[in-house]
Amino acid sequence: MHDGRAVGFIDVDTAHPGPRLWDLAYAVYRFAPLHAPANPDGVGGPQGQGRRAALFCRAYGRPADAELLDTAAERLRRLAAHIRERARQGSPAFRAHIADGHIDLYESDIAYLETHRAALLRAFAAG
Template sequence: MTEGNELRGGVNVVRRVGDAVHRPATAAAPAIHRLLRHLRDQGFEGAPEPLGFDAEGREVLSYVPGDVHEALPPDLRTPELLTSAAVLLRRLHDATTGFAPAPEDRWLLPPRSPAEVVCHGDTAPYNCVVREGRAVAFIDFDAAHPGPRVWDLAYAVYRFAPLHAPTNPDSYGTVAEQGRRAALFCRAYGRPADAELLDAAAERLRALIAFMRAEAERGSAAFQAHIAEGHVDLYETDIAYLAAHRADLLSAFAEE
C-alpha cells in the first residue's frame, strides 16, 4: 500500500502511513498501549507494536503485513488456519497473565470476573492477519479487557468455526461440521469444547448486543448504522441457533 492509504475499519477510519497505522484513539488507548508493550516484553509478536500518538492525537501502531478477511474465504477454511488461530490466541492469553491493570485504566468493554487474562475482545477473521494460510497476528485491540479465558475463546470459536445460523451471510457448513471445527479450535487452544463454551458464546453475543445499543443511544453513528443494517438481528438469530442446536453441537464436540 502507498503512504496515506485508508485501511478497512468497521467503526474507525484507519490509515496506513509508511510502516505505521494511525487510528482514532479511544479512552482505552493508554491501557491498550501498555498491554501491547507488555506483550512485546513477553516475547509475543503476534500483535502490533505501540508507537505512541501523532500530532492529531491518533494512536500510532506498527503495520502488520499480511491478509485480513471479513470472513474466511473457502481456501482458508482449513484445519491449519483454525489451529494456528487457536494457538495464537492461547499464546496471547498466556502472555497477558502477568499484566497488571492500573487503577486509572479505562476499557471499552467492562472487565469480567474472574480476570484470568486480558481478553482481545474481538477475535475474528476481520482482526486476524494471515500469511501463507496461517494466522500470525491479531490486530485492533480496542475491545481488550480483563476477563476469563472462556469469554474470549467462545467468541473466537463463534467467529472462526463459525457457529452461525444458515441465514448469517458468513455461515457455512452443517451444524455437525461447525461443531467439529469448534472442537478442533478448542483442542488446539488447550481446553475442551463443552456446554460452558456454548453458554459463554451466547452470553457474549447478548453482551455485544447490549453494548451496541448503548453506544447507539449515546450517539455513535457507526453503531447506529450497524443496527440499521441488521447486525443485532443476526446476533439474536445466532443466539437462537445455538440454543436450538445445543444437543447437536455437543454431540459433534464429542466426535472430534
C-alpha cells in the same frame, strides 16, 4: 506488520479484560464458525461446526463443551447490548452496526445455538 506491510487487523472497539473462556468462546463463534445458516458468514450445519469447534478448542488446550457454548451465546447477548447502549449514546458507528443488521444476526445466531445445542454438543464430543 511484516516487512512494513499490514498482514492482519485486530478490531478493538470492544476490547477489555475478561476471562480466557470469554475470548475463546467468541473466537470459536467467529472462526468455527458457530453461525446460523442465515448468517452470511456461516458455514455448514451443527455437525461440521461442532467438529471445527472441537478441533479449535483442542488446539487451544480446552475442550469444546456446554460451558463454551453457553459462553458464546452470552457473549453475543452482551455484544448486542453494548451495541445498543453505544448507539443510544449517539455513536454513529454503533448506530450503523444496528442499521446494517448486526444485532439481528447476533440474535439469530443465539437462537441457532440454543435450538441446535444438543446437536452441537454431540458434535463437540465426536469431534
